[in-house]
Amino acid sequence: DGGITQSPKYLFRKEGQNVTLSCEQNLNHDAMYWYRQDPGQGLRLIYYSQIVNDFQKGDIAEGYSVSREKKESFPLTVTSAQKNPTAFYLCASSPGQVKTPQHFGDGTRLSIL
Amino acid sequence: AQSVSQHNHHVILSEAASLELGCNYSYGGTVNLFWYVQYPGQHLQLLLKYFSGDPLVKGIKGFEAEFIKSKFSFNLRKPSVQWSDTAEYFCAVNAGAGNNRKLIWGLGTSLAVNP
Numbered sequence: 001d002g003g004i005t006q007s008p009k010y011l012f013r014k015e016g017q018n019v020t021l022s023c024e025q026n027l028n029h030d031a032m033y034w035y036r037q038d039p040g041q042g043l044r045l046i047y048y049s050q051i052v053n054d055f056q057k058g059d060i061a062e063g064y065s066v067s068r069e070k071k072e073s074f075p076l077t078v079t080s081a082q083k084n085p086t087a088f089y090l091c092a093s094s095p096g097q098v099k100t101p102q103h104f105g106d107g108t109r110l111s112i113l
Numbered sequence: 114a115q116s117v118s119q120h121n122h123h124v125i126l127s128e129a130a131s132l133e134l135g136c137n138y139s140y141g142g143t144v145n146l147f148w149y150v151q152y153p154g155q156h157l158q159l160l161l162k163y164f165s166g167d168p169l170v171k172g173i174k175g176f177e178a179e180f181i182k183s184k185f186s187f188n189l190r191k192p193s194v195q196w197s198d199t200a201e202y203f204c205a206v207n208a209g210a211g212n213n214r215k216l217i218w219g220l221g222t223s224l225a226v227n228p
Contacts, residue, residue: 003156040220041220042221043203043205043218045215045216058215090157092157100147100162100207101216102158103156103159104156105156
């Protein structure tokens with residue numbers, strides 16, 4: 001079955017450390033997204049990519065970076081500049097409609113040690 | 114600023130009861146509207162969407178939603194719920210103009226259906 005695979009499921013980061021969250025899809029979707037979910041808040045868009053080698057900042061891009069070297073992969077790096085990284089991160093994809101995610105991964109929960 | 118409001122945070126129903134989950138948004142321009150669902154232990158997934166045309170949208174599993182432009186609402190309904198409808202439901206609205214257009218999410222409604 002096609003879908004989105006996020007790894008790892010749980011991730012711990014030390015202060016000052018960069019960490020990378022993996023997102024792979026085998027749906028042949030053009031667009032991919034990264035969202036952050038915090039308690040009491042709706043999903044917030046970090047970055048999105050409409051096509052390979054192109055990506056755009058979302059609403060809360062500061063402290064994060066992404067790459068889109070392959071259609072199937074859209075990794076998210078949480079840098080040391082992100083001062084409050086503890087959250088649940090969701091990766092999503094859609095066939096083409098921008099900013100309209102259709103399929104989501106299981107998520108990665110990031111915590112600070 | 115645009116926002117999406119889901120009125121009920123937690124809803125508990127018995128099987129066969131009717132369901133209506135409220136969703137209101139604040140934006141005066143053209144919108145696209147969505148309901149997403151997350152069943153326990155599963156991925157978040159798209160339940161139904163409205164882009165244009167008939168304001169009554171049919172989704173999967175017997176769900177429907179009605180876009181009432183004058184009320185800025187997109188309420189989700191189901192005539193008779195089942196235990197398997199227990200899930201978290203999220204309303205989202207694509208709003209804004211040009212490059213400022215973005216998908217704004219509600220906080221979600223947790224639905225528990227008792228058998």
